[in-house]
Amino acid sequence: MPRTLVFVTGNPNKLRETRHILSSGLEGFELESRDLDIPELQGTTADVSREKCRRAAELVGGPCITEDTALCFEALGGLPGPYIKWFFKSIGHDGLNKMLDGFSTRAATALCTFAYSAGPGTEPLLFEGRTEGEIVAARGDGKFGWDPIFQPAGKDKTYAEMTPEEKDGLSHRYRALDKLCEYLKALPEND
Numbered sequence: 001m002p003r004t005l006v007f008v009t010g011n012p013n014k015l016r017e018t019r020h021i022l023s024s025g026l027e028g029f030e031l032e033s034r035d036l037d038i039p040e041l042q043g044t045t046a047d048v049s050r051e052k053c054r055r056a057a058e059l060v061g062g063p064c065i066t067e068d069t070a071l072c073f074e075a076l077g078g079l080p081g082p083y084i085k086w087f088f089k090s091i092g093h094d095g096l097n098k099m100l101d102g103f104s105t106r107a108a109t110a111l112c113t114f115a116y117s118a119g120p121g122t123e124p125l126l127f128e129g130r131t132e133g134e135i136v137a138a139r140g141d142g143k144f145g146w147d148p149i150f151q152p153a154g155k156d157k158t159y160a161e162m163t164p165e166e167k168d169g170l171s172h173r174y175r176a177l178d179k180l181c182e183y184l185k186a187l188p189e190n191d
């Protein structure tokens with residue numbers, strides 16, 4: 001019997017990709033989605049993730065998962081990090097590239113954090129996945145956020161030029177979800 005997880009996210013691309021990973025690589029789980037826009041605190045990626053999941057569990061009234069994606073530029077000491085959404089909305093692919101002009105490195109880390117709460121009032125657990133890469137001029141279809149400007153280390157394609165299977169094979173999201181699933185599989189069925 002697949003276990004159903006309530007995934008609270010306002011982002012349809014995230015949901016699609018997470019479902020794809022769960023149906024092709026990490027079987028045994030199904031998602032039920034709740035499109036709720038939870039206010040996001042400022043702080044480290046871990047602070048932002050923990051607080052979002054805590055609030056989501058209160059709204060859902062039961063166990064749930066949330067996910068936060070950060071894009072961390074080495075030249076900027078890890079920023080924009082969890083604030084990438086607002087940087088991307090404001091300045092787009094070109095602006096993000098220009099931010100790094102003049103620096104000696106365009107290295108970036110895509111960081112995905114899944115958070116799991118067993119229900120309201122319980123402390124969320126965090127599962128992180130990282131993919132190293134660099135920021136390049138946009139290539140590929142631009143359907144999902146900053147995919148066109150992130151090229152994983154050692155590859156000649158951006159995330160946006162990869163098939164869903166290729167991206168899932170090395171993505172920050174796959175790596176975080178793999179850890180979350182390992183944890184959930186080890187829990188007793190009715191937890």
Ligand SMILES: O=c1nc[nH]c2c1ncn2[C@H]1C[C@H](O)[C@@H](COP(=O)(O)OP(=O)(O)OP(=O)(O)O)O1
Pocket residue numbers: 008009010011014036037038067068069070084085086088144145146147159173
């Ligand atoms: O694999 C990805 N490839 C490219 N872009 C991505 C990816 N994953 C997230 N993104 C974008 C969406 C948002 O602009 C920001 C993360 O912000 P983040 O708060 O985690 O997402 P969100 O507010 O859209 O959805 P949610 O309701 O789950 O918080 O990076």
Ligand SMILES: [Mg+2]
Pocket residue numbers: 040085
């Ligand atoms: Mg968000």
